[in-house]
């Protein structure tokens with residue numbers, strides 16, 4: 001259950017919070033945070049200690065100055081320059097040092113807090129990268145966003161008041177010692193008041209834990225619904241579903257509001273109680289102190305001094321309140337974030353040792369099956385296929401027949417539940433340079449809000465400008481990119497919103513071309529491109545990528561004809577394979593599907609298996625029934 005450690009963690013396995021279980025106590029998580037950022041944390045505690053000591057010292061200095069300077073000056077009716085200097089340098093010196101201590105505390109605490117957030121966020125986002133598509137398919141992206149943002153911050157928020165609280169703890173200690181030195185009975189009054197405060201804080205911690213948990217869950221829900229809603233804005237608007245979508249968002253926003261109101265109400269009850277307790281303590285000091293003065297045990301000045309110390313301690317007590325408020329949040333944030341790190345750590349160790357060579361790669365799938373989590377029927381069953389190096393294969397099938405699933409399995413993004421995919425003679429799961437040598441382009445071409453150059457290179461520093469430009473040319477993207485006001489340097493908008501669907505697909509194809517992969521899988525990635533241009537791009541793609549092996553998931557006859565061979569899928573099984581003309585002549589289901597595509601292409605919808613019930617009625621009907629069952 002350990003997360004993959006960073007090199008520094010390997011040297012000292014105790015430094016990381018990642019070893020703790022999701023239900024680890026908040027104190028343990030906090031201590032792990034202290035260890036992880038111990039250098040800056042020590043600085044912040046030194047600053048806080050300085051602040052605590054110097055604040056108490058300020059009181060003594062003021063007392064000393066009143067006795068040594070102010071009282072003689074008042075008595076003699078004159079304040080000499082030397083006296084004024086003494087006040088200035090003593091008081092100014094202590095205040096100056098206190099300011100330095102506060103600056104050190106704040107800066108070091110800020111760095112500790114932000115470093116912890118950054119390292120945990122790095123681990124979470126790394127886990128997102130490592131976790132397979134299967135995992136992502138069952139975790140909504142809005143929720144993942146909320147885990148990486150607010151939940152990570154929730155874990156470490158305690159580090160904002162923590163150094164301060166440690167500093168005031170020292171103040172508190174000094175205060176207690178001073179009170180006991182003045183009078184033991186009044187010291188016992190303090191010993192009753194402050195534990196009482198701790199009991200109330202403990203009760204608060206228990207109540208708050210539930211409230212904070214509910215609020216965090218409601219926040220994550222709002223984030224999930226909002227993310228989905230913004231993503232589907234076009235559909236919502238086009239179908240006039242704005243009202244129902246607003247109602248859905250309103251519902252989760254109201255749940256968040258209610259959860260936060262409950263949270264605020266509890267906090268509202270707690271706050272006056274912590275404020276009132278030290279005041280009640282001061283009252284107790286006055287009452288008990290009056291008795292002690294009457295019995296001659298202490299002087300009135302002693303009572304005033306202790307009452308003053310009680311008021312000094314009132315503020316530190318609030319700082320402990322913040323700490324106790326943050327403690328339940330630590331546990332809640334950790335409980336939400338740690339399972340993600342564990343999911344990534346529980347992945348079987350990658351034995352990615354094989355290295356794929358340059359040039360086209362042979363592709364072979366043997367007995368490949370795949371079943372989605374929670375699905376009743378497998379999406380792929382016993383798929384066998386073979387594409388020689390430099391060859392091409394079209395994958396054809398009705399909606400839901402398993403084409404996209406097969407595409408993801410072939411490129412190694414989704415490990416098969418049975419069988420094996422071999423690329424260049426190696427099991428794709430064991431290939432170290434898979435990302436460089438194998439590429440997938442999908443119908444939903446994702447474009448980042450960066451320049452076209454950056455979108456094509458996608459962080460690959462080995463790609464020169466010339467290679468990027470060439471890829472844009474081959475993908476027929478150069479013309480529209482040049483037409484942008486700042487040409488190739490122009491940002492393409494969020495998710496490529498400044499481009500049409502076909503233009504986005506061309507950028508995505510340029511990305512594939514620039515990488516010169518040995519195996520390219522195109523999952524309907526040219527669907528929005530004009531058929532004539534598509535043919536041109538695919539032909540250029542094969543020569544531009546030095547004849548890489550190509551798998552094309554295609555609907556159009558023109559795209560299918562570009563491939564050497566065709567695999568026809570029905571309900572996740574290979575129903576037929578061979579050359580296009582062989583399948584047209586020998587498999588009525590295939591021929592019917594292609595005609596149905598051509599009829600329906602104008603309407604922009606892919607046909608279902610039922611639509612291709614032509615000449616092979618029983619087979620198609622059975623397929624449809626199975627497909628319906630499989631998708632249930």
Ligand SMILES: Nc1ncnc2c1ncn2[C@@H]1O[C@H](COP(=O)(O)OP(=O)(O)OP(=O)(O)O)[C@@H](O)[C@H]1O
Pocket residue numbers: 137372373375379397398399400401402403404405406606627630631
């Ligand atoms: N994330 C998922 N969870 C559960 N089942 C899924 C998931 N994705 C796809 N499926 C199911 O797996 C089967 C194959 O889906 P797949 O997307 O591979 O079909 P496809 O042939 O690519 O369809 P299309 O042509 O519509 O893109 C379908 O029955 C589908 O409902």
